[in-house]
Amino acid sequence: MSRKAPDDGGLDAPSPDNPNATVDAFHRGGFCLVQPKKGGHRAGMDALVLAAAVPGDFSGRAVDFGAGAGAVGFAVATRCPNASVLLVERSPEMADYAERSLAHPKNAALASRVSLLVADVARAGRARAAAGLADRSADFVLMNPPFNESRDRATPNPLRRDAHVAGETMFEDWLRSAAAVLRPKGRVALIARPASLAKILSAMEGRFGGAEIVPVHPDAESPAIRIVVRATRGARGDVSLHAPLFLHEQADNRFTPLAEAINAGEASLFMD
């Protein structure tokens, strides 16, 4: 799923003020992102699939944890006209891309509902509130956390090595923060690798209930490459496993109608 969305009208257009950046359109031009051409994380289908976990009629405050250039948050803002969105990103470099995305003229219609906070969502307690993430301030938290901590592992910077050690408890840290930031009955949704399922369910225990899982498969015959998990703060309810999302038809590798609609920002992942 590093594959790009199929409808990025401004594909790889260089950003006029930054030769290392591109401007990419998503949701059939509904929003664009200024992204690093190389090196940093480039948004793709994962972000659009995750944003589709928010019902189109959602109204309230959505917070995008680890927002990068803002893909998930912008996708939610585009899909949900009554949502306000807070992008939270700890890397000043990626936050700068989010800032540029916010300032891009093509996003002018969304900009009044999207804001940016440079902060580490893994912070706990007072440090988190001091960083600008107030308790019980959100109605929906979305997270598309890094899948591979090897970047942190490779760097000789000791602070980054600490960040890698923290990576072992990433779902615990992020979901603890999500539980604190959400209002009662607020929801969280995340996209991750199936390999992380046990850690995710374990970190949700006692904080979130009624977890709904949608497996995402390349096609009907292949194992899942992602899971989307959505759950409700303070709810009881057991885990349920919903109809899977198959990204491609087996016959000709084209996108399935549902994947196509999600790429276009026109479908919900859950039936609600």
Place this chain on the structure above:
Amino acid sequence: MSRKAPDDGGLDAPSPDNPNATVDAFHRGGFCLVQPKKGGHRAGMDALVLAAAVPGDFSGRAVDFGAGAGAVGFAVATRCPNASVLLVERSPEMADYAERSLAHPKNAALASRVSLLVADVARAGRARAAAGLADRSADFVLMNPPFNESRDRATPNPLRRDAHVAGETMFEDWLRSAAAVLRPKGRVALIARPASLAKILSAMEGRFGGAEIVPVHPDAESPAIRIVVRATRGARGDVSLHAPLFLHEQADNRFTPLAEAINAGEASLFMD
């Protein structure tokens, strides 16, 4: 999935020596079960789907935990000509049905490879070994545990109420026993409700690795009603989520080709 297998040639044929029993054929007549007509658990597709988690070329000793009348164990014996099977059932009443199934002339070709032990698989330590379940004696453990402990809850018998209390830790108890009974690199496979996923993964932690999950859906649009989870004793490896099994075509509600083949004992659930 209380639905019966579609190919039960001897459907509901009364057992000549027990008017409360029926003799039902499975796997297109590959084996039959003597089962209670009412009251007790009657085997159906769950058992056949679980048995399909064992590769057809499996050779060694398979143990069916909570075997009832023996559906899972007989299905494994039919599918795997090089397997020997031990049925383990704690209820003397259900064990009697398993005994009758073993003695049935239609199962004569299998009977030399299938045996029965009346024991409670939830026992721990020496009590389990004393009951006949020796450590490191099995290559595959299968379990289709009771989904609903309400029968235990309803009974006034204090021993049965204890059994219900134990029900809260059922996956922990059964998987602990499976881990003890299996040889290193032996495998376990179970079928359960998706609601039990967190408990199952938690009980597998530190005992089993490389868990492979196959969700079972009534059709492509509906949530999963069952999960099959297969894992390896002492392995590391993360959770993977395999291609789902859809039981019915959406167009006409007929069985899908894969469900049909599993009912007939002719297909494996996993690609191996």
